[in-house]
Amino acid sequence: MASALKLKKITLSDIRFLYELLSERESKIFISHKGMPTWEEHVKFVKSKPYSKWYIIIHEDKKIGTVSLTFENEVGIFIKKGIQGRGIGSCALKMLIEKNPNLRYLANINPKNKESIKFFKKNGFKLIQYTYEITNSNKK
């Protein structure tokens, strides 16, 4: 399956698919405390061109996931539930790196997201830091 994958640049016609994909995420995947955005927040976010590179992963004309790079070369990758664990993520990550050759790539992962930690380690990423945070929820 993974051999027939394509990466297509995001367009406005992908907004709904991205929202559906987002709704599949469990809370452990979010690093920030924001959780699921509203539809309006989502549309605004996509239109703001938040990433340096952002692709839809396509298999046989079907959208099956998304992969992105921030302006700091942080990778984000999401494969539709039900087809995870079949090598698609690894293949899409390789394609992203081939299309965008850089010296260094980062992945910020929620420590509770064990599958993702395993995924990035398996794909050659090394742990370089633990980041701690304090929040003041009353402060706006």
Ligand SMILES: CC(C)(COP(=O)(O)OP(=O)(O)OC[C@H]1O[C@@H](n2cnc3c(N)ncnc32)[C@H](O)[C@@H]1OP(=O)(O)O)[C@@H](O)C(=O)NCCC(=O)NCCS
């Ligand atoms: C993490 C994710 C991108 C991996 O993509 P994938 O297509 O499922 O992964 P692959 O099939 O290429 O797996 C490669 C390796 O990752 C690890 N892995 C992937 N899914 C795993 C799971 N559910 N449990 C444990 N390890 C897993 C394994 O080590 C696997 O190698 P193996 O099959 O030889 O054991 C995908 O599962 C996903 O979209 N998860 C939800 C979103 C997310 O957590 N994204 C990361 C935040 S940036």
